[in-house]
Amino acid sequence: MLYRILITFVLFLALVISEKQNLFGDISDSWYMMIPFLVPYLIIGYDIILKAFRNIKNGQVFDENFLMMIATFAAFGVKDFSEAVVVMLFYQVGELFQSYAVGKSRQSISEMMDICPEYANVEENGELVQVDPDDVEVGTVIVIKPGERIPLDGIVTEGESQIDTAALTGESVPRRASVGDQVVSGCVNGSGILKVRTTKAFEDSTVAKILELVENASSKKAKVENFITRFARYYTPVVTIGAVLLAILPPLLTGGGWAQWIERACIFLVISCPCALVISVPLGFFGGIGAASRIGVLVKGSNYLEAVSEMTTIVMDKTGTLTRGEFKVTKMCPTDCSEERLLEVAALGEGYSNHPIAISIREAYGKKLDMTRVEDATETAGHGICVKVDGKKVLLGNEKLMKQENIHLEPVQTGGSVVYVAEEGKLLGCIVISDTVKDGAAEAIREMKQVGVKKCVMLTGDGKAAAEAVGEELGMDEIHAELLPADKVDWVERLQNQLKDKQKLAFVGDGINDAPVLTRADIGIAMGSMGSDAAIEAADVVLMDDDVRKIASLVKISRKTMTIVRENIVFALGVKFLVLLLGALGAANMWEAVFADVGVSVIAIINAMRALRIKR
Amino acid sequence: MKKKFKLEDLDCANCAAKMEDAIKKIDGVNDATVSFLAQKMTIDAVDEKFDDIMKEVVAVCAKVEPDCKILM
Numbered sequence: 001m002l003y004r005i006l007i008t009f010v011l012f013l014a015l016v017i018s019e020k021q022n023l024f025g026d027i028s029d030s031w032y033m034m035i036p037f038l039v040p041y042l043i044i045g046y047d048i049i050l051k052a053f054r055n056i057k058n059g060q061v062f063d064e065n066f067l068m069m070i071a072t073f074a075a076f077g078v079k080d081f082s083e084a085v086v087v088m089l090f091y092q093v094g095e096l097f098q099s100y101a102v103g104k105s106r107q108s109i110s111e112m113m114d115i116c117p118e119y120a121n122v123e124e125n126g127e128l129v130q131v132d133p134d135d136v137e138v139g140t141v142i143v144i145k146p147g148e149r150i151p152l153d154g155i156v157t158e159g160e161s162q163i164d165t166a167a168l169t170g171e172s173v174p175r176r177a178s179v180g181d182q183v184v185s186g187c188v189n190g191s192g193i194l195k196v197r198t199t200k201a202f203e204d205s206t207v208a209k210i211l212e213l214v215e216n217a218s219s220k221k222a223k224v225e226n227f228i229t230r231f232a233r234y235y236t237p238v239v240t241i242g243a244v245l246l247a248i249l250p251p252l253l254t255g256g257g258w259a260q261w262i263e264r265a266c267i268f269l270v271i272s273c274p275c276a277l278v279i280s281v282p283l284g285f286f287g288g289i290g291a292a293s294r295i296g297v298l299v300k301g302s303n304y305l306e307a308v309s310e311m312t313t314i315v316m317d318k319t320g321t322l323t324r325g326e327f328k329v330t331k332m333c334p335t336d337c338s339e340e341r342l343l344e345v346a347a348l349g350e351g352y353s354n355h356p357i358a359i360s361i362r363e364a365y366g367k368k369l370d371m372t373r374v375e376d377a378t379e380t381a382g383h384g385i386c387v388k389v390d391g392k393k394v395l396l397g398n399e400k401l402m403k404q405e406n407i408h409l410e411p412v413q414t415g416g417s418v419v420y421v422a423e424e425g426k427l428l429g430c431i432v433i434s435d436t437v438k439d440g441a442a443e444a445i446r447e448m449k450q451v452g453v454k455k456c457v458m459l460t461g462d463g464k465a466a467a468e469a470v471g472e473e474l475g476m477d478e479i480h481a482e483l484l485p486a487d488k489v490d491w492v493e494r495l496q497n498q499l500k501d502k503q504k505l506a507f508v509g510d511g512i513n514d515a516p517v518l519t520r521a522d523i524g525i526a527m528g529s530m531g532s533d534a535a536i537e538a539a540d541v542v543l544m545d546d547d548v549r550k551i552a553s554l555v556k557i558s559r560k561t562m563t564i565v566r567e568n569i570v571f572a573l574g575v576k577f578l579v580l581l582l583g584a585l586g587a588a589n590m591w592e593a594v595f596a597d598v599g600v601s602v603i604a605i606i607n608a609m610r611a612l613r614i615k616r
Numbered sequence: 617m618k619k620k621f622k623l624e625d626l627d628c629a630n631c632a633a634k635m636e637d638a639i640k641k642i643d644g645v646n647d648a649t650v651s652f653l654a655q656k657m658t659i660d661a662v663d664e665k666f667d668d669i670m671k672e673v674v675a676v677c678a679k680v681e682p683d684c685k686i687l688m
Contacts, residue, residue: 051682058679064628099627106653219649219658229633279629279652286653 001096004043005089011040012085019082037081045072045088064273067240071266074247075590078259087270087590094598098275101605105283105612115167115186115207117151133185133202144194149186153205154196156181161192168210169296169545186210213298213542217289220301221282224565228281232274239580243268246584260586267583270593276572280604281565287611288561296544297554298528304540307523309558312503313495314453314551317488317517318460318470320510320527321548323435327356329364330416330436334429342429346421349387349396352377357417357433384419395422402427416466434466440549442474447552449475451559457495459488461513488517496522508548510535525551561611568604575600618660624685626655631681638676644669657686 015036045068052065068091075084119130121143128143133151136142141157144150150163162174165187174190177183183196186207202208221229247265251258285302292299299305319325334342347365350358351374362369377387383404384397395405396419402409407422409430416434420427445456457478460467467481480491496505507514507521515538518524526539527546536542543550579596582588626632632652639648639659647660661669674686 054682058682060634060680063631102653106655216658219647219651232630232633273630275628275630278633282629283653 001092005093005096008040008044008085008089011043012082012089015040016082031079033079034076034081037085041072041085041088044085044092045069048088048091064275067269067272071269071590074262074266074269078262080263083263083590087266087594090591090594091270091598094594094602097602098279098598098605101602101609102279102283105287105605105609115149116211117149117185117207120151121145121148133205136198136202138198138201141195141197144183144189144196146189146191146193148189150183150189150196151185151205151207152196152198152202153185153200154183154198156183156194157197158195159193161194162190164188164190165545168206209536210293210298213300217286217299217301220303222285222302222306224306224562224569225281225285225302228274228277228569232278235274236272239268239272242580243272263590264583264586267588267590267593268580270590271576271579271583271596273597275597276576276601276604277569279601280568280572280608283605284561284565284568284608284611287564287608288557288614290612291557291561291614292554295550295553295557296528296547297550298542298544299554300540300542304523305558305561307504308506308541308554309562310502310504311506311523311555312453313455313457313499313505314448315457315459315492315495315505315507315517315521316476316548317507317509317514318458318462318467319435321438321508322441322458322474323437323470325435325510327360327417327433327435329360329431330434331414331432332429333412333432335427337428342421342431345389345394345423345428346396346419346431348374348389349377349385349394349421353379353385355379357419360433361419361431389423392424396420414465414469416469417463435462435470437470437473438548440547444548444551445474445476447549448555451552451555453555455495457491459483459491461485485513485516488514489520492517492520506541506551508551510546557614560614564607564611568607571607572600572604617663617666618658619666621657621659622687623650623655623657624687626650626652626681626684628652628681631684635677635680635684638680639673642669642672642676645673648673 048065049069052063052069055063055065068088072084072088075081075087117133120133120136121128122131122136122140123143136152142152142154146161156177156179158179160176160178163177163183164174165184167188168184168186177194183194185205243265246268247262250261282302285305288305289299289302292305316322332339332342343361343365347362348369350361351369351371373390375388377385379385380401383401384395387394387396395401395407398418398420399409399411402420402422405422405425407425407427409420409427412418412430412432414432414434416432418430418432420430422428448456455478456476457480458467458471458476459480461483462481464481467479471479483491492505492507499505504522506523506525507517508525509518510527515534518526518535518538523541524539525541525543526535528536528542528544541554575596579588579592583593629652632650636648636650639645639650644662644665645659646662649658651657659669659673677684677686
């Protein structure tokens with residue numbers, strides 16, 4: 001292609017110079033001049049003409065090739081031979097640039113998506129063999145050498161290493177992995193050799209899931225994209241009809257001057273391809289989704305990216321989203337004994353229970369429990385436990401249980417759950433257990449407000465006191481506590497009704513019990529590493545490392561992407577309409593028309609690629 | 617059933633949109649996407665007639681963009 005352009009350029013230059021030098025003498029004004037110009041024209045444009053005819057045969061009339069052919073034929077028709085060659089030449093140069101730009105952007109997208117492992121090392125008869133990750137069965141032990149990509153999800157059985165999770169989470173600090181730890185496919189192994197027993201087949205592994213999500217993202221189109229597709233369907237025929245009218249009507253009405261009007265009509269034809277828009281708008285979104293996935297945020301479609309840019313209300317679940325979802329003993333108030341004794345009795349009493357509160361009490365105790373000291377445990381849901389420790393009757397539970405057993409107590413007001421401990425009908429004291437707020441949760445709320453989220457709402461199934469303590473610490477605008485999953489859906493709907501047009505609501509949750517809310521909200525954001533598969537499925541956006549601070553970054557990326565997309569639409573349409581107008585008035589030439597077609601495409605593509613490079 | 621195909625020499629974004637439109641109109645196709653950027657086509661169609669539908673898809677694509685090949 002490059003050679004064809006160069007040859008044509010040289011030939012064309014030679015022709016123009018000889019024309020200027022009057023080497024052709026008398027014939028320079030006649031039809032014979034067409035013959036020398038046809039040579040470079042055919043060299044540069046033969047494939048366009050071939051394609052145009054082939055497409056007409058297939059019933060595809062209004063394509064670029066056909067329009068270029070008509071435009072240049074018309075130029076020949078009005079004896080503007082050099083223009084016919086120049087337009088074709090310029091068009092091909094533009095196409096070359098365009099395919100280069102598209103190729104480049106494709107390359108950078110695929111590089112970014114280059115998290116797909118190519119092989120897995122499996123030990124066979126004492127030798128390492130490289131096999132396709134697809135063929136590795138669940139439960140196989142694979143060996144991951146330093147610097148290799150982890151091909152499948154699994155559990156480390158031997159070795160220790162630092163793992164670089166940047167490709168998945170955007171987190172640059174490596175994570176330590178040793179025996180018993182989970183490792184996730186797509187991450188890169190650091191300096192140690194790891195042996196990993198796989199827990200998932202390749203198609204179910206994290207990397208395969210992520211690739212599938214990202215690839216499918218382009219099928220969920222944003223409103224702007226749909227608008228452009230619809231627009232493109234009408235734009236070309238309308239402009240072409242405009243061209244025909246322009247060529248026929250003015251000469252008929254005013255008489256004479258056919259050549260001039262046909263030339264102006266040709267300008268219309270050249271501009272009539274909507275390619276700049278059709279390429280650059282999806283490319284901009286693709287770039288934005290790519291930029292988000294680089295910081296560990298998966299966006300499942302351009303429509304969601306568009307929605308995030310309009311987000312004004314964010315509704316967040318408390319447990320697991322704003323808090324760690326791990327209960328810890330935060331306070332002990334013994335009334336009649338030492339703290340140790342209080343905790344020891346409680347830990348023994350809760351020894352058989354699997355309730356999160358029981359687990360956290362045992363963890364706080366930390367020592368080995370002699371369960372032979374415990375007998376006759378009965379658990380009453382919603383109340384607590386009645387048990388015998390060292391032969392003495394011990395009660396562990398909430399206020400209700402104590403009241404039922406006629407034990408007098410001073411209620412403790414606190415943000416957590418309170419477990420009262422009584423022995424032989426006498427209160428020993430109470431233990432306060434609360435969920436701890438995630439690092440950076442307060443920062444996340446602050447950042448979200450900075451980027452323009454107007455209302456931050458917290459919904460939780462927990463008690464009012466606990467919810468308000470966390471909510472105030474984080475600076476939430478509204479707190480609604482003691483909600484059942486169905487109530488959460490109600491609240492989201494109520495908040496959605498308060499929104500104005502073009503305002504969107506996002507719900508952030510870890511997915512435990514809140515899949516319905518995730519689907520109901522305009523944008524459902526789920527926690528990727530802690531959340532359940534069902535939540536990731538139901539969500540529109542997945543935070544791979546559960547870091548809520550990424551939401552503010554995502555909002556920034558989405559806004560920037562929308563700006564770039566709008567810039568492209570305004571720029572491309574602006575230039576096209578300007579040249580159409582100038583063309584109709586006779587103030588634009590073919591050069592400008594070709595620029596308005598392919599030149600604008602190239603610039604719009606380059607602009608769209610900026611979306612990929614958005615920093616957080 | 618959903619299936620993905622790679623496309624070769626899909627050169628123009630507008631053609632991709634036209635192909636997508638045309639494929640969606642084929643009887644038995646639930647949904648279809650042609651991604652110009654990823655050079656990929658995803659077709660969601662009725663199981664029983666999938667092979668027949670694919671034949672039609674190939675024909676339709678050849679009509680819109682004769683240079684573009686679908687890798688099966």
